Amino acid sequence: MTTSTTTTTPSRWKRLRDSYLWYSFKRDRTAQLCLAVFICLVIAAFSAPMLAPTDPYDLRHIDIMSSELPPFWIDGADERYSLGTDAQGRDLWSIILYGTRVSLLIGFGAVMLQALLGVTFGLMAGYLGGRVDAFLMRLADIQLSFSTLMVAIVVGAVVKATMGSAFYSQYAVLMLILIIGLAEWPQYARTVRASVLAEKNKEYVDAARVMGLRSKRIMFRHVLPNTLSPIFVISTVQIANAIISEAALSFLGLGMPETHPSLGSLIKSGFDYIQSGSWWITLIPGAVLVVLVLSINLLGDWLRDVMNPRLYKG
Amino acid sequence: MNAQAETLSVTSTPTQNEESSDSLLQIRGLKKRFSLSGDFLDQLRFKGGKLVRHQEYVHAINGVNLDIKRGEALCVVGESGCGKSTVARTVMGLITPSEGEIHYGGERIDHLSSRQLLPYRKRMQMIFQNPYASLNPRMTIQQTLEEPLRLHHPDWNQAKILDKVGDVMRSVGIDPDWGKRFGHEFSGGQRQRIAIARALAVDPEFIVADEPISALDVSIQAQVLNLLMDAQRDRNLTYLFITHDLAVVEHFGTRVAVMYLGTVCEVATTATLFAKPRHPYTQALLSAIPRLKDDRPQHIRLTGEVPTPVNLPSGCVFHGRCPYVNDRCKREIPALQTQDDGTRVACHAVEEGRL
Numbered sequence: 001m002t003t004s005t006t007t008t009t010p011s012r013w014k015r016l017r018d019s020y021l022w023y024s025f026k027r028d029r030t031a032q033l034c035l036a037v038f039i040c041l042v043i044a045a046f047s048a049p050m051l052a053p054t055d056p057y058d059l060r061h062i063d064i065m066s067s068e069l070p071p072f073w074i075d076g077a078d079e080r081y082s083l084g085t086d087a088q089g090r091d092l093w094s095i096i097l098y099g100t101r102v103s104l105l106i107g108f109g110a111v112m113l114q115a116l117l118g119v120t121f122g123l124m125a126g127y128l129g130g131r132v133d134a135f136l137m138r139l140a141d142i143q144l145s146f147s148t149l150m151v152a153i154v155v156g157a158v159v160k161a162t163m164g165s166a167f168y169s170q171y172a173v174l175m176l177i178l179i180i181g182l183a184e185w186p187q188y189a190r191t192v193r194a195s196v197l198a199e200k201n202k203e204y205v206d207a208a209r210v211m212g213l214r215s216k217r218i219m220f221r222h223v224l225p226n227t228l229s230p231i232f233v234i235s236t237v238q239i240a241n242a243i244i245s246e247a248a249l250s251f252l253g254l255g256m257p258e259t260h261p262s263l264g265s266l267i268k269s270g271f272d273y274i275q276s277g278s279w280w281i282t283l284i285p286g287a288v289l290v291v292l293v294l295s296i297n298l299l300g301d302w303l304r305d306v307m308n309p310r311l312y313k314g
Numbered sequence: 315m316n317a318q319a320e321t322l323s324v325t326s327t328p329t330q331n332e333e334s335s336d337s338l339l340q341i342r343g344l345k346k347r348f349s350l351s352g353d354f355l356d357q358l359r360f361k362g363g364k365l366v367r368h369q370e371y372v373h374a375i376n377g378v379n380l381d382i383k384r385g386e387a388l389c390v391v392g393e394s395g396c397g398k399s400t401v402a403r404t405v406m407g408l409i410t411p412s413e414g415e416i417h418y419g420g421e422r423i424d425h426l427s428s429r430q431l432l433p434y435r436k437r438m439q440m441i442f443q444n445p446y447a448s449l450n451p452r453m454t455i456q457q458t459l460e461e462p463l464r465l466h467h468p469d470w471n472q473a474k475i476l477d478k479v480g481d482v483m484r485s486v487g488i489d490p491d492w493g494k495r496f497g498h499e500f501s502g503g504q505r506q507r508i509a510i511a512r513a514l515a516v517d518p519e520f521i522v523a524d525e526p527i528s529a530l531d532v533s534i535q536a537q538v539l540n541l542l543m544d545a546q547r548d549r550n551l552t553y554l555f556i557t558h559d560l561a562v563v564e565h566f567g568t569r570v571a572v573m574y575l576g577t578v579c580e581v582a583t584t585a586t587l588f589a590k591p592r593h594p595y596t597q598a599l600l601s602a603i604p605r606l607k608d609d610r611p612q613h614i615r616l617t618g619e620v621p622t623p624v625n626l627p628s629g630c631v632f633h634g635r636c637p638y639v640n641d642r643c644k645r646e647i648p649a650l651q652t653q654d655d656g657t658r659v660a661c662h663a664v665e666e667g668r669l
Contacts, residue, residue, distance in 0.1 A: 134353070202447045202448075203442040203443070203444055203447040203448035204447060204448050204449055204450040204451075206403075206408055206440075206442065206448075207440070207442060207448050207449075207509070207512065208450075208461075209407075209408060210406050210407075210408065210435065210439065210440045211435060211439075211461065211462045211465060211512075211516075212428070212431065212432045212435035212436075212462075212465060212466070213461070213465060214428070215428075222450055222453075225450075225452040225453075226450070226451060226452055
C-alpha cells in the first residue's frame with residue numbers, strides 16, 4: 001500500500017515524491033482524510049495495551065455490577081467508562097481498541113495468505129498456460145462456488161468436533177485467517193492471471209527467454225513487478241472484504257469468541273441488548289467498523305483511479 | 315485438407331544439401347502451425363448427426379529451407395503475415411516448430427530443452443522490433459544489462475561485470491553513467507541501442523534482428539543500422555535480419571531471402587536480386603519500390619489478395635496471383651532450385667524456362 005512504499009532508501013522516497021501517485025495524493029482531499037483516519041485507527045488498535053484504561057481480557061477488571069453503563073454524554077454514566085460498558089461490565093472503549101486490533105490482524109493476515117496463494121497460482125496459470133492454467137483456474141472456479149460462510153461453517157464444525165471448542169477459541173484468529181484466506185484467493189489469482197496474460201506477450205519477456213533465464217526467474221523478476229498495480233488495488237478491496245467477512249462470521253457466532261471479541265463479535269454480543277435500551281454496545285463498535293472499512297474502500301478507489309493504466313500509463 | 319496435406323508433404327523432403335559446409339545455421343523443412351480451434355471441448359462439432367473433432371490451423375510457415383553462412387547478413391523480406399517473424403522466433407527457440415529441423419554449427423537445436431539450450435543462448439541473441447516493449451519497465455538499464463552476464467558468467471565478480479557493462483554501453487554509444495535510469499527515460503533510438511547492447515553483452519556470434527528499425531523514427535533508422543553494421547565488422551557477427559524495407563536490404567544485406575505466405579520463393583545475393591529478380595513475386599515486389607527518378611513506368615500490378623494461411627492454396631502458394639501460372643503450378647509445389655549464378659528460386663516457370 002501507499003504507506004509501505006514511503007519507507008526504505010532515500011532514492012526510493014525521492015522517486016515516490018516525483019511520482020504521479022504522490023502528485024495525485026497531494027490533490028485528493030478524500031484520500032488524505034481516509035489515509036489519516038486509517039492510520040489513526042491502526043495506531044490506536046496496535047497500541048491498545050497502552051491506550052486502553054483496562055485490560056478487557058483480564059477477568060479481574062470485570063465487574064458484572066457495572067454492566068450496561070451508558071457512554072459519558074448520557075445520564076447515569078460512570079466516569080471510569082467513557083464509552084460505557086457492555087453486558088459483561090467490560091469497558092467499551094478498551095474492548096473496541098482490542099477488537100479493532102483483532103479485526104485488523106485477521107484482515108491483513110487473511111489478505112496476506114490470499115495474496116501469497118493467489119499471486120503464486122495466478123502467475124503460474126498465466127505464464128505457464130495450458131494444462132496448469134486449466135487446472136488452477138478450474139480449482140479457482142470450484143473454490144468460488146463455495147461461499148466464505150460455507151467454508152467457515154464446515155471448517156469450524158470439523159475443527160470444533162475433532163479438537164474441541166476450547167482449542168478452536170484458542171486459535172480462533174489463526175483459524176479465521178486460514179478460512180478467509182483460503183476462501184478468497186481466487187480473486188487474486190484471476191486478477192494476477194489476467195495481467196500476466198497481458199504482460200507475457202510483451203517483448204521484454206521474450207528477451208528474457210532468449211537470454212536463457214528460467215521460467216521461475218522470469219515470472220517473479222520480470223512479470224510480477226509489472227503486475228503490481230492491480231495487486232495493490234485489489235489488496236485494499238480485499239482487506240476491507242476480509243474485515244467484513246470476519247465481522248459477518250463473528251456476528252453469526254462462527255468467529256471470534258466472546259472472551260476475545262473482534263468488532264464483529266462485539267456487534268453481535270450487543271445486538272441482544274439493543275431493544276432494552278443499551279444501544280451503545282452494538283452501535284459504537286458498528287460505527288468503528290463502518291469508518292474502518294469505508295476509509296480502506298475509499299483509499300482503494302483512489303488507488304484504482306491512480307493506477308488504472310487506461311487513465312495513466314506508467 | 316487431406317489432399318493439401320499430401321501435396322505439402324512432397325516438399326518436406328530435403329531437396330538440397332549443398333553449401334552446408336560453411337553455414338552457421340541451417341533450417342530444413344521448417345513448418346509451424348498455430349491451432350485456431352481452442353481447447354478440446356471447443357473442437358467438438360456436430361456434423362451430420364455425429365460428434366466430430368474439428369481442428370483448424372494457421373499455416374504460418376510451410377517448409378522453409380535456409381542456410382545462413384558465417385559472417386553474412388541474411389535479410390528476410392516479405393509482406394506482413396508471411397511468416398518472417400515466425401521463422402526468427404522459431405530459430406531462437408521462442409516457438410517450437412511443428413516439423414523440420416534447425417541446426418546451429420552442425421548441432422540440431424530445435425528439440426533441446428531450455429537448459430540444454432543455455433550454451434547456445436550465449437552464442438545467439440535476438441534484437442526485437444519494438445524498443446518500447448523490449449525493455450522491462452521496472453528495471454534500470456544497468457540491471458537489464460547485468461542480467462545476461464550474471465546468468466552466463468556466474469564466475470565473474472562484480473567489478474568484471476561492471477566493466478563489461480560499461481564497455482558494451484560505450485560500444486553502442488550510451489553513456490555508462492545513464493545506467494541508473496529506467497527504459498522510459500530514453501528515446502526510441504536510445505532504447506533500441508540499449509536492446510542491442512543487451513544482445514551484444516554476452517558476445518554472441520549470431521544475432522537475429524526482427525525488424526529492429528521499423529518502429530523507429532526515420533532519422534534514427536540510419537544510426538541504428540550503422541551501429542549494427544559496425545558491430546558486425548568489429549565482432550564478426552552473423553545476422554538474420556528480418557525486414558520489409560527493401561532500401562535497408564540493399565544497404566545492409568549480403569544475401570536476401572524473399573518469403574511469401576510461409577515459403578521462401580527466392581534466395582540470392584543482394585546485388586543479383588536487385589539486378590535480376592527471378593521469381594514473379596520478387597519482380598512484383600521490386601517494381602513496387604518508389605524511385606525518385608521513375609524511368610520504369612511499368613509497375614507490376616498483382617491482382618487479388620494474399621490467400622489465407624488457414625486454407626493454403628494447392629501447388630505453388632503464389633499461383634492465384636502469378637501472371638505466368640499454368641496447370642503444373644496449381645498442382646505441384648515448387649522446390650528451391652539453384653540457378654547458374656547461385657540464386658535459388660522456387661518457381662516452375664523459371665525451371666521450365668518460360669520466364
